[in-house]
Amino acid sequence: MHFLLFSKVIMETKDILQKVRKIEIKTRRLSDHIFSGEYHTSFKGKGMSFAEVRQYQYGDDIRAIDWNVTARYSEPFVKVFEEERELTLMLMVDVSGSQDFGSSSDFKRDIVTEIAATLAFSATTNNDKIGLILFSDQIELFVPPKKGKSHILRIIRELIQFQPKSNRTNIGQAFEYLSKVMKKKAIVFVLSDFMTKDYDRILRIAAKRHDITGIKVYDAREKELNNIGYVLMQDAESAEALYVNAGDEQVRKAYREHFEEYDTYFRNTFNRSGAGIIRTRTDESYVKKLLAYFKAR
Numbered sequence: 001m002h003f004l005l006f007s008k009v010i011m012e013t014k015d016i017l018q019k020v021r022k023i024e025i026k027t028r029r030l031s032d033h034i035f036s037g038e039y040h041t042s043f044k045g046k047g048m049s050f051a052e053v054r055q056y057q058y059g060d061d062i063r064a065i066d067w068n069v070t071a072r073y074s075e076p077f078v079k080v081f082e083e084e085r086e087l088t089l090m091l092m093v094d095v096s097g098s099q100d101f102g103s104s105s106d107f108k109r110d111i112v113t114e115i116a117a118t119l120a121f122s123a124t125t126n127n128d129k130i131g132l133i134l135f136s137d138q139i140e141l142f143v144p145p146k147k148g149k150s151h152i153l154r155i156i157r158e159l160i161q162f163q164p165k166s167n168r169t170n171i172g173q174a175f176e177y178l179s180k181v182m183k184k185k186a187i188v189f190v191l192s193d194f195m196t197k198d199y200d201r202i203l204r205i206a207a208k209r210h211d212i213t214g215i216k217v218y219d220a221r222e223k224e225l226n227n228i229g230y231v232l233m234q235d236a237e238s239a240e241a242l243y244v245n246a247g248d249e250q251v252r253k254a255y256r257e258h259f260e261e262y263d264t265y266f267r268n269t270f271n272r273s274g275a276g277i278i279r280t281r282t283d284e285s286y287v288k289k290l291l292a293y294f295k296a297r
Contacts, residue, residue, distance in 0.1 A: 094192035097167030137170035172199035213276035
């Protein structure tokens with residue numbers, strides 16, 4: 001009996017490590033070759049600090065000439081400055097029940113994990129700190145910001161294996177928690193399907209301090225219901241189940257309007273607060289969406 005339990009634990013651990021490694025290889029490649037530079041350009045540091053003095057080269061800005069050193073050596077020298085970064089990236093990830101949905105090859109949770117890992121590796125390439133908040137209708141887990149590859153791998157591990165206590169969602173509460181634990185400005189990415197409301201006030205407050213971007217990950221079947229007759233549907237967050245006549249045009253219209261209501265709220269609320277927006281379906285290339293967003297900044 002003990003041997004069987006031990007074997008099961010070993011297999012589960014091995015499976016998790018394989019998933020972590022697979023995601024690391026894919027997302028690190030994206031980060032190294034595509035995103036790290038775009039990330040660096042999009043999110044600037046605190047300012048510029050003096051680094052060194054070197055001889056003047058053709059094309060240098062004459063305003064950077066150090067006249068004292070130039071007079072001493074009788075040839076032009078310029079001051080060289082470097083960017084002061086020391087930025088903090090906070091990943092706020094929705095782990096409620098609705099994330100375990102997908103009509104294609106990937107669940108929403110899978111895409112969210114890949115996007116979060118790509119952003120984390122891009123941040124660590126630029127020597128920034130990375131923190132994690134997992135939320136449902138409560139704060140499920142807080143991982144304080146740190147640097148380093150081992151820290152990123154821990155974050156990926158949590159994204160893969162974490163089992164939330166609740167299936168429901170409360171984004172407003174997550175923003176309130178962010179404001180409590182992050183007193184200094186941070187780059188914040190919120191990954192969710194945003195199928196909830198009532199977070200406009202607290203988002204406006206949080207966006208005054210932090211650079212916030214909402215990444216909405218959704219499935220095509222959440223927006224459009226196929227004409228397939230009667231089908232049993234279950235709410236992933238409340239567990240309520242009922243039969244729905246998908247062959248009824250009015251039912252499909254109501255289904256579509258329900259999605260658009262929350263989507264419009266998400267877009268309007270983030271726009272009014274001055275926060276950024278990325279929207280991607282599970283069957284789309286999130287790589288293109290991220291790149292377009294970074295370039296637009």
